[in-house]
Amino acid sequence: MQKKIVAYKALPADVLSYLEAHAEVVTIDPKDADALRAALKSANGAIGASVQITPQMLEGATNLKVLSTISVGYDNFDVADLTRRGIILTHTPDVLTESTADTVFALILSSARRVVELAEWVKGGNWKASIGEAHFGVDVQGKTLGIVGLGRIGGAVARRAALGFRMNVLYTNRHPNAQAEQEYGAKRVELDELLAQSDFVCLQVPLTDETRGMIGAAQLKAMKKSAILINASRGPTVDEAALIEALQDGTILGAGLDVFEQEPLPTDSPLLAMKNVVALPHIGSATHETRHAMSRNAAENLIGALDATLTNNIVNPDVLKR
Known part of the structure; x- marks a missing residue:
């Protein structure tokens, strides 16, 4: 019997053709939650992005074996619930690393030099x-960059900073990053030290219970008054109200933001009126080349997982042990 796949995001023609060569593909408007829920009930796999897939949406989806997200982040899924149901979750962690790191560095440069x-x-x-001085910015080269979360993207940012701009790199991470330390001179420190010493504080962490709101009023006060906060990870990692107050009061110099607590950013957000804020519409990996590569990677993840041949890009590998 031919497998059935639900696509809840528009896919490039060649990616759709690839999936159709392996399964029956049903395309669903992601805004139609009822239609998506109904389609999942008879599907073997699903592929998409930017939609919260709740446990309630999966009730009755007894044939569902794989969910493939076209993203590196997976906070739209209850991973523990998926594991309990025996559903594999796959993501695309590698193909977007460099383009997202480019976006991070664009935020650093544009915030420092007041480009926008x-x-x-x-x-x-x-x-x-x-x-005159009223329009001067601040240097980037030779400054100290503190990276909170030195994974793939954080490491790519560190490479740009150390090798391209001769920046001193500090980082916090659950585990040491030997490559970054050896090749980029990165130094692992506690968060308090990173905040106190960094000229730019860059968040590169996933959204979890531990990272939600990790940068609040106390952390912002611990930063230099001349420091700039960069967030291209997930909006809720920062207490936005505290950030707005810190920017208004001059607690920190500025912010470069690609993510927000609520997206799209509300038109009445005070952030939009602040000259010391660069605000982007969550464009981290948004290039033609990278988004296509992400879609293709997610499709290959999905088919590989359905065929029981996939060995990487699996968020919950414990499912394979069942």
């Missing part, structure tokens, strides 16, 4: 004489 603010100032017809 001054570009709009020029477009507004305000450049009528040589600029």
